[in-house]
Amino acid sequence: MKAVSGDLTPLTRRTFIGVGAVTLASTALGLPRPERRLLQMNAYAPDAETPLDLLTTYITPNDLFFVRHHWNAAAPDARTWKLTVDGEVALPLELSLADLKRFPRTTVTCVLQCAGNGRSLYTPPVPGVQWRYGAVGNARWTGAKVRDLLAKAGVKGTAKHLHTAGTDDPPSKTPPFHRSLEIEKALEDAIVAWEMNGEPLPPLHGAPARLVVPGWAGDHWMKWLAKLSLEPDPEKGFYMDVGYRYPAKPGEPGVTFKSEEMRPVTDLFVKSNITGAPARARVGSPATIRGVAFSGAPDIAKVELTDDDGKSWKAADLGREHDPYAWRLWSLSWMPKSPGKVRLAARATDSRGSVQPREAVWNQSGYLWNGWHSAEVEVTA
Numbered sequence: 168m169k170a171v172s173g174d175l176t177p178l179t180r181r182t183f184i185g186v187g188a189v190t191l192a193s194t195a196l197g198l199p200r201p202e203r204r205l206l207q208m209n210a211y212a213p214d215a216e217t218p219l220d221l222l223t224t225y226i227t228p229n230d231l232f233f234v235r236h237h238w239n240a241a242a243p244d245a246r247t248w249k250l251t252v253d254g255e256v257a258l259p260l261e262l263s264l265a266d267l268k269r270f271p272r273t274t275v276t277c278v279l280q281c282a283g284n285g286r287s288l289y290t291p292p293v294p295g296v297q298w299r300y301g302a303v304g305n306a307r308w309t310g311a312k313v314r315d316l317l318a319k320a321g322v323k324g325t326a327k328h329l330h331t332a333g334t335d336d337p338p339s340k341t342p343p344f345h346r347s348l349e350i351e352k353a354l355e356d357a358i359v360a361w362e363m364n365g366e367p368l369p370p371l372h373g374a375p376a377r378l379v380v381p382g383w384a385g386d387h388w389m390k391w392l393a394k395l396s397l398e399p400d401p402e403k404g405f406y407m408d409v410g411y412r413y414p415a416k417p418g419e420p421g422v423t424f425k426s427e428e429m430r431p432v433t434d435l436f437v438k439s440n441i442t443g444a445p446a447r448a449r450v451g452s453p454a455t456i457r458g459v460a461f462s463g464a465p466d467i468a469k470v471e472l473t474d475d476d477g478k479s480w481k482a483a484d485l486g487r488e489h490d491p492y493a494w495r496l497w498s499l500s501w502m503p504k505s506p507g508k509v510r511l512a513a514r515a516t517d518s519r520g521s522v523q524p525r526e527a528v529w530n531q532s533g534y535l536w537n538g539w540h541s542a543e544v545e546v547t548a
């Protein structure tokens with residue numbers, strides 16, 4: 168894993184390293200400057216995650232937002248791009264970007280997390296991109312509601328699944344990346360977004376438009392969206408029948424299941440991360456611990472911190488900014504009680520009552536890791 172630089176395409180280079188801004192506050196305080204960079208996981212196709220110590224803001228800036236591609240993108244030309252809406256509809260549509268923008272405009276602020284975020288933390292190890300903590304971000308997405316597009320096309324009673332496809336350019340003999348999701352979720356709150364944090368959707372994030380599926384894992388968030396098709400049955404193929412499946416009933420670590428014993432990955436699991444904790448602290452001097460928490464449920468109910476391996480917990484203060492399926496910043500003033508190495512761990516509880524577990528459930532594809540996140544502090548007298 169190394170910081171992104173060097174031989175990327177001009178497009179990628181501009182997006183990854185075009186920003187030299189450094190926070191004024193840290194410079195004024197004489198603290199080490201946080202380096203604005205992504206951590207590269209893969210070169211072809213480009214995969215890069217955000218370092219945890221930069222995931223400290225409610226909105227993750229576009230240039231720091233993690234990037235995940237199955238194949239190199241064939242970013243469509245926005246002037247000629249068309250979105251097809253077809254299948255089990257009364258009137259198939261072909262929408263240009265201008266057509267799309269004539270639908271009522273809506274903005275949602277929510278978390279995008281790759282299903283594989285945290286894969287490297289599983290034991291025994293699982294093959295795949297070895298994401299640590301930063302294949303996640305929180306952004307403001309603006310676009311048209313899928314519900315409005317489908318209403319215009321006229322949904323037939325036989326329509327049960329929304330099939331989605333992008334304009335990816337996979338190498339020959341490799342399966343295309345495609346997905347489908349239940350029509351209920353698509354109608355509930357999915358959007359086709361052309362803006363990210365008030366800017367045109369960047370090419371790396373799916374320009375000219377992508378799917379946004381609040382609360383659901385990133386694999387459903389089709390980039391360079393070309394097609395929405397309503398069908399009676401789920402999509403078939405590698406990325407539905409083999410990839411992106413999670414055991415219906417958890418097994419022991421290392422136990423693999425057949426595809427039929429698994430179901431597609433949908434909503435995210437409750438999770439919190441510690442994004443700021445001092446390396447050293449003094450007995451009796453409070454230290455501020457910060458982090459983020461999110462879930463596939465619309466809200467976070469609480470975040471707690473332990474300094475005694477889960478025997479006792481202290482509730483953190485939740486940040487004021489908050490939207491359904493967005494993350495919640497949290498902070499807590501922690502009082503070190505005795506000298507030595509102390510392991511702090513955070514756990515979140517969501518609005519449906521799910522509690523972040525000490526250990527994530529091992530699964531053969533390494534999805535949805537959500538174990539307690541810990542940080543070590545050296546406490547001196």
Ligand SMILES: Nc1nc2c(c(=O)[nH]1)N[C@H]1C(S)=C(S)[C@@H](COP(=O)(O)O)O[C@H]1N2
Pocket residue numbers: 232233234235236237238279280281282332333334335344371372373384385386387388389390391392
């Ligand atoms: N067309 C297309 N869409 C895609 C992908 C892809 O490879 N091709 N990857 C998906 C996965 S697995 C994730 S996690 C998210 C990542 O979105 P980001 O790169 O904007 O962070 O995009 C999703 N949409």
Ligand SMILES: [Mo]
Pocket residue numbers: 235280281282283385386
């Ligand atoms: Mo992903």
